[in-house]
Amino acid sequence: MKTYIGADALALLKEKFHSVEYNTEEAKPAVYVPADELLQLLSFLRDEMGFTRMENVTSVDYKTYFEMVYHLFAWKTLDTCQDVPxxxxxxxxxxxxxxxxxxxxxxxxxxxxxxxxxxxxxxxxGIDFTGHPDLRRILLWEGFSGHPLRKDYKQAAPPFVERITRRGH
Structure with missing residues (x-):
């Protein structure tokens, strides 16, 4: 079972980054941060709190907005958190x-x-990452139109191919 960051560490984040939001009532609280503070927060998590491993980067399309999701973990105990095993x-x-x-x-x-x-x-x-060292398509070809995991993506109809039937015997 995964152990998530505790209330003490969340309070420390809020003290350092006033715009950070979270819900301590959740079993796995997520920290929300504005895009312009993301790099500072991640640097703080890595350098000051020991979150040295970025496990996963993904995104979610909620039709009216996108959400970038970063999963990090720290090896062993965080010195700044008394309530973490x-x-x-x-x-x-x-x-x-x-x-x-x-x-x-x-x-x-x-x-x-x-x-x-x-x-x-x-x-x-279709999320643009400013400052990325090599931002180009990785799974689809350069001429591909659109971004297939978006909720508003419309797939082009396949070409019509006349069905061949077997006649006789």
């Missing part, structure tokens, strides 16, 4: 983005491992 600790960081123009800073300067996953999100969801 001696095991790996997880945190989820989320950023809401405008659906019409989804743009967010690339986190590759903080976690270089995010490079491939940001390209995948760009390719399939």
């Amino acid at each position: 001696d095991e790996n600790v997880w945190i989820t960081v989320k950023v809401k983005l405008d659906h019409e123009h989804p743009v967010i800073p690339s986190v590759t300067s903080v976690f270089s491992s995010a490079e491939f996953e940001e390209r995948e999100v760009f390719d399939l969801m």
Whole structure:
């Protein structure tokens, strides 16, 4: 079972980053941060709180907005959290983005491992990552039109092929 960051650590984040929002009533509280503070928050989590591993980067399309989701974990105990047991600790960081123009800073300067996953999100969801070292399609070809994991994506109809039937015997 995963252990998520506790109330003490969340309070510390709120003290350092006033715009951070979270719900301590949730079993797995997610930290919401504005896009312009994402890099500072991730740097703080890595350097000051020991979250040295970015496990996953993904996105969600909610029709009216996109949400970038970052899953990080720290090996063993976080010194800043008294209510966390001696095991790996997880945190989820989320950023809401405008659906019409989804743009967010690339986190590759903080976690270089995010490079491939940001390209995948760009390719399939159309979210632009400013400052990414190599932002190009990774699964679909360069001439592909649209982003197939978006809720508003309309797939082109396949070409009509006349059915061949067997006659006789």
